[in-house]
Amino acid sequence: MTEVASPTAADSGASATKTFQERVKSGATADAARVNAIASDALAALREVVRKHELTYDEYNVFKAWLIQVGADGEWPLFLDVFIEHEVEQVANANRRGTAGSIEGPYYVEGAPEFGSEGTLPMRDGEAGRPLRFFGQVRSVTGEPLPGVEVDFWQADDSGLYSQFAPGIPEWNLRGRFTTDPEGNYTIHTIHPAPYQIPTDGATGALITAAGWHAWRPAHLHIKVSAPGHQLITTQLYFTGGEHVEDDIASAVKDALILAPKPAEDGSGEQVRYDFVLDPA
Numbered sequence: 001m002t003e004v005a006s007p008t009a010a011d012s013g014a015s016a017t018k019t020f021q022e023r024v025k026s027g028a029t030a031d032a033a034r035v036n037a038i039a040s041d042a043l044a045a046l047r048e049v050v051r052k053h054e055l056t057y058d059e060y061n062v063f064k065a066w067l068i069q070v071g072a073d074g075e076w077p078l079f080l081d082v083f084i085e086h087e088v089e090q091v092a093n094a095n096r097r098g099t100a101g102s103i104e105g106p107y108y109v110e111g112a113p114e115f116g117s118e119g120t121l122p123m124r125d126g127e128a129g130r131p132l133r134f135f136g137q138v139r140s141v142t143g144e145p146l147p148g149v150e151v152d153f154w155q156a157d158d159s160g161l162y163s164q165f166a167p168g169i170p171e172w173n174l175r176g177r178f179t180t181d182p183e184g185n186y187t188i189h190t191i192h193p194a195p196y197q198i199p200t201d202g203a204t205g206a207l208i209t210a211a212g213w214h215a216w217r218p219a220h221l222h223i224k225v226s227a228p229g230h231q232l233i234t235t236q237l238y239f240t241g242g243e244h245v246e247d248d249i250a251s252a253v254k255d256a257l258i259l260a261p262k263p264a265e266d267g268s269g270e271q272v273r274y275d276f277v278l279d280p281a
């Protein structure tokens with residue numbers, strides 16, 4: 001049997017569920033009044049959809065079967081991060097003055113290999129994709145450069161696949177943690193990622209097909225920037241003119257997060273600068 005190179009619900013979805021369960025603690029301390037208010041409104045919104053569309057029993061049963069399948073495929077992290085997380089992110093980061101946030105998505109893994117202020121991400125020999133030098137400075141909202149800041153970086157490869165979630169990719173491929181130098185600068189040598197397609201063979205893909213939507217996110221870089229005394233920012237960067245920048249299925253593109261790379265000075269691939277600005281804690 002040859003290994004299937006495309007992401008499947010069974011691998012990407014199940015890995016995303018497992019990673020989430022290991023990393024995020026349960027909300028055992030939730031306040032009853034807030035649970036009551038939120039759960040009541042969520043259920044009322046669903047009941048309103050039933051009335052508005054005069055849902056049939058057949059449709060109700062399709063809905064039940066689909067909900068069961070999302071869980072069976074391990075796709076709740078994928079589904080929620082595509083269709084809901086962008087609203088949560090906007091609420092969470094509404095008062096920031098620094099760099100705009102964007103969704104984390106289901107594919108972050110803690111503990112990536114550490115580099116200094118400059119390094120090349122772990123890559124396979126001959127890793128496909130245009131070389132990209134991604135560099136910049138981290139500053140506070142008052143303009144001071146911030147040294148010793150962690151820049152935690154992850155991305156998909158040239159096929160839109162993430163290490164540790166799609167099969168057959170070395171563990172830390174295209175993942176790394178960098179630390180800004182005394183002037184607050186970092187430089188990451190990587191490759192230009194490809195657009196990401198939501199796995200089409202699982203329950204999320206089935207909904208997208210049934211509804212006639214497309215399943216694509218634009219090519220993007222993922223970054224978490226954190227420093228003592230500052231708020232951690234989780235964001236993504238996109239590429240101007242890239243496919244699906246205008247119609248991201250996850251609604252996570254913001255104008256301030258679109259990069260415009262130029263040909264690299266040394267003639268290899270492209271380079272682009274992005275400066276992060278951290279809000280005080």
Ligand code: DHB
Nearest residue numbers: 078079081082105106196
């Ligand atoms: C999903 C995948 C991503 O790469 C991302 O950044 C956000 C969401 C997803 O499949 O849910």
Ligand code: FE
Nearest residue numbers: 105107196222
């Ligand atoms: Fe992503």
